[in-house]
Amino acid sequence: METNFYNTPGKHKGILAWVLSTDHKRIGLLYLSCMTAFFLTGMTLGLLMRLELIAPGRTLMAASTYNALFTLHGVIMIFLFIIPGIPAALGNFMLPLQIGAQDVSFPRLNLMSWWFYIIGAAVAITSLFTGGGAPDTGWTFYVPYSIRTGTNVSLAVFGVFLMGISSTLTGLNFVTTIHRLRAPGMSWFRMPLFVWSIYATGWVQLLATPVIAITLLMLMAERFFGIGFFDPAKGGDPILFEHLFWIYSHPAVYIMILPAMGAVSEIIPVFARRTIFGYKAIAFSSLGIALFGYLVWGHHMFTSGMSDEARMIFSLLTFLVAVPSGIKVFNWVASLYKGSIRLDTPFLYIMAFIFLFSIGGLTGLVQGALATNVHVHGTYFIVAHFHYVMFGGTVFAFIAALHYWFPKMSGRMYHEGRARIAALALFIGFNTLYFPMFVLGWQGMPRRYYDYLPHYQPLHVVSTVGSWILATGILLMLYNLFRSLRTGEKAGDNPWGGTTLEWKTSSPPPVENFEKIPEVTTGPYHYQ
Amino acid sequence: MNDSTQTAVQHRDYAGAKLGMWLFLFTEILLFGGLFLVYSVYRSMYPEDFHEAAAGLSVVLGTVNTVILLTSSLTMALAISALQRGNTRQSVLLQGATIVLGLVFLVNKYFEWSGHIHEGIFPNAPELLARSHGQVQFYGLYYVMTGLHGLHVVAGLALIGIMLSLTIRQRITREDNGKLENAGLYWHLVDLIWIYLFPLFYLIT
Numbered sequence: 169m170e171t172n173f174y175n176t177p178g179k180h181k182g183i184l185a186w187v188l189s190t191d192h193k194r195i196g197l198l199y200l201s202c203m204t205a206f207f208l209t210g211m212t213l214g215l216l217m218r219l220e221l222i223a224p225g226r227t228l229m230a231a232s233t234y235n236a237l238f239t240l241h242g243v244i245m246i247f248l249f250i251i252p253g254i255p256a257a258l259g260n261f262m263l264p265l266q267i268g269a270q271d272v273s274f275p276r277l278n279l280m281s282w283w284f285y286i287i288g289a290a291v292a293i294t295s296l297f298t299g300g301g302a303p304d305t306g307w308t309f310y311v312p313y314s315i316r317t318g319t320n321v322s323l324a325v326f327g328v329f330l331m332g333i334s335s336t337l338t339g340l341n342f343v344t345t346i347h348r349l350r351a352p353g354m355s356w357f358r359m360p361l362f363v364w365s366i367y368a369t370g371w372v373q374l375l376a377t378p379v380i381a382i383t384l385l386m387l388m389a390e391r392f393f394g395i396g397f398f399d400p401a402k403g404g405d406p407i408l409f410e411h412l413f414w415i416y417s418h419p420a421v422y423i424m425i426l427p428a429m430g431a432v433s434e435i436i437p438v439f440a441r442r443t444i445f446g447y448k449a450i451a452f453s454s455l456g457i458a459l460f461g462y463l464v465w466g467h468h469m470f471t472s473g474m475s476d477e478a479r480m481i482f483s484l485l486t487f488l489v490a491v492p493s494g495i496k497v498f499n500w501v502a503s504l505y506k507g508s509i510r511l512d513t514p515f516l517y518i519m520a521f522i523f524l525f526s527i528g529g530l531t532g533l534v535q536g537a538l539a540t541n542v543h544v545h546g547t548y549f550i551v552a553h554f555h556y557v558m559f560g561g562t563v564f565a566f567i568a569a570l571h572y573w574f575p576k577m578s579g580r581m582y583h584e585g586r587a588r589i590a591a592l593a594l595f596i597g598f599n600t601l602y603f604p605m606f607v608l609g610w611q612g613m614p615r616r617y618y619d620y621l622p623h624y625q626p627l628h629v630v631s632t633v634g635s636w637i638l639a640t641g642i643l644l645m646l647y648n649l650f651r652s653l654r655t656g657e658k659a660g661d662n663p664w665g666g667t668t669l670e671w672k673t674s675s676p677p678p679v680e681n682f683e684k685i686p687e688v689t690t691g692p693y694h695y696q
Numbered sequence: 697m698n699d700s701t702q703t704a705v706q707h708r709d710y711a712g713a714k715l716g717m718w719l720f721l722f723t724e725i726l727l728f729g730g731l732f733l734v735y736s737v738y739r740s741m742y743p744e745d746f747h748e749a750a751a752g753l754s755v756v757l758g759t760v761n762t763v764i765l766l767t768s769s770l771t772m773a774l775a776i777s778a779l780q781r782g783n784t785r786q787s788v789l790l791q792g793a794t795i796v797l798g799l800v801f802l803v804n805k806y807f808e809w810s811g812h813i814h815e816g817i818f819p820n821a822p823e824l825l826a827r828s829h830g831q832v833q834f835y836g837l838y839y840v841m842t843g844l845h846g847l848h849v850v851a852g853l854a855l856i857g858i859m860l861s862l863t864i865r866q867r868i869t870r871e872d873n874g875k876l877e878n879a880g881l882y883w884h885l886v887d888l889i890w891i892y893l894f895p896l897f898y899l900i901t
Binding site for chain 2 (some may be wrong): 383
């Protein structure tokens with residue numbers, strides 16, 4: 169049997185060979201398996217919420233339970249799943265392979281990041297069952313309610329703080345790795361675009377996450393010592409918390425979406441058999457998004473109380489972010505022109521991505537404009553918008569990348585037929601679930617409400633039915649991948665005919681990634 | 697899989713380790729940046745209150761601590777250059793001196809804090825809440841910022857302690873002293889943050 173990183177014995181045995189491994193591939197898979205578990209948990213919570221909303225009034229649970237559910241759904245999906253997301257799972261696995269390195273710059277720090285993540289996740293989950301009960305503040309932990317509520321906010325916030333450390337250190341590790349460990353001949357403009365996106369993401373993780381760390385520390389200090397930073401009775405300002413929170417949490421949106429865009433840029437050339445159109449434009453637009461992403465946090469607070477000047481400037485900057493995002497979309501579509509397109513599952517998800525992300529992006533502009541923002545702020549419109557961007561965008565790209573790199577990670581092919589059916593179910597279920605929310609929001613249905621007026625019910629029912637279709641699709645997709653781990657055909661080194669370095673080694677790769685570190689002489693997408 | 701020997705050799709990347717450390721220092725600055733931001737907001741909201749509240753802090757103690765911390769940065773820098781010249785013994789002594797100075801800083805801080813707490817000036821204390829809003833914010837910031845800085849001093853001391861033991865055991869040597877240099881960078885950052893805290897709290901009356 170061929171040696172690969174699974175069957176090469178290391179220092180430890182059994183489970184310890186994983187949780188104490190400094191191999192970036194094993195750490196990537198650790199993240200991936202934990203995130204899958206958390207995603208399924210978050211999905212179950214979401215299903216329960218949708219079920220509660222199928223009819224007005226009490227259906228399944230008490231109002232306070234519902235509050236806890238949407239908080240958990242948000243905290244789990246955002247902090248435990250989508251922020252570590254593509255960089256920590258697929259980035260860990262693929263980044264060193266794509267730049268022709270043996271590992272990341274700091275392998276032990278990488279392992280430590282995973283431990284911070286998993287301990288943070290454990291702390292956050294413990295907070296649900298201990299103290300005053302599950303937090304009910306929403307994932308944004310807005311003051312003053314988060315200071316006053318008797319639920320277990322402090323512990324949940326501490327868990328998020330630990331996961332923040334994990335995210336920062338991962339970003340630090342990746343930025344250093346990309347600077348230092350590229351294979352001979354791999355200049356900056358010969359890097360795959362996924363690496364560019366991880367690089368931009370790494371900077372955002374480094375420069376934004378500390379701000380949420382200190383914000384959460386301040387929140388904890390408020391709860392324990394009553395200092396009064398955010399308490400008007402003591403001269404503090406609750407709006408300041410919102411500013412600090414969004415100074416991180418808006419850039420965090422780009423931590424979520426940039427790597428997804430990188431994955432899209434990776435998959436399109438391979439399935440169109442054509443070099444990417446506008447390589448440099450896509451690379452620089454990643455940096456552009458990372459940069460502008462810092463300066464737009466105020467658009468989350470248009471109705472919170474800010475001067476008109478500030479609101480107009482934030483609105484303008486928000487429109488400017490759309491420019492680099494648009495550059496990417498146009499370049500992706502242009503890359504398909506005169507390509508020889510293969511409609512395999514990864515590409516199907518990419519097409520879904522472009523469609524859904526465009527809807528999500530354009531409805532973002534509706535909210536970036538001040539006049540319309542006031543109308544749709546805090547309604548289902550925003551819920552629909554960010555699910556289109558985060559789920560329709562990031563998660564669809566994540567799933568695409570998962571199928572694309574599945575043969576490299578496992579050495580086997582997934583079942584194509586089942587994968588396509590799952591993709592279709594996901595696409596239909598997704599739109600059935602979230603599109604009605606745009607309409608509901610436009611009609612005035614507020615987000616986070618437990619109850620609603622009867623005339624909203626038809627669309628709520630459609631949405632709930634959509635959640636069942638979507639969940640079925642996800643379960644089928646996961647079942648297919650897990651089953652293919654055992655029964656899939658052998659994939660070979662390069663089943664897709666990819667040209668980036670990860671396809672130049674065996675599947676799964678050996679411990680040291682490459683028999684011999686490759687020499688790079690061309691750009692990443694070198695198709696004749 | 698764990699092939700520690702090979703990765704250890706491969707990753708003795710001096711420039712990479714330095715780059716990583718500088719990036720980490722960036723994140724530390726941003727961590728404090730959040731608090732400096734809050735400080736600037738409340739300072740501009742309550743300039744007079746801040747002015748009055750600062751009179752309650754002892755400039756003497758603050759100055760002494762500044763001198764101590766600056767000196768400790770000097771001894772740390774000298775410890776590194778001593779090792780680079782191959783003088784391990786001197787380096788060990790200077791690292792020890794840095795730790796002692798750091799501890800003296802913390803002891804001073806302890807007396808300073810307990811003095812205030814004794815007077816009833818601490819977060820949520822009735823004595824403090826009876827004062828103006830700006831004073832409440834000033835002392836809130838004072839405790840949180842110098843407290844977080846104090847935690848960084850403790851972390852720095854632990855780090856230098858580890859470096860000291862590695863130097864004694866010849867694991868940090870003239871040829872391979874990147875770890876010590878990085879610990880020095882961290883210590884300078886702790887110093888640097890204090891350089892900003894000192895005028896913002898003690899010298900604004």
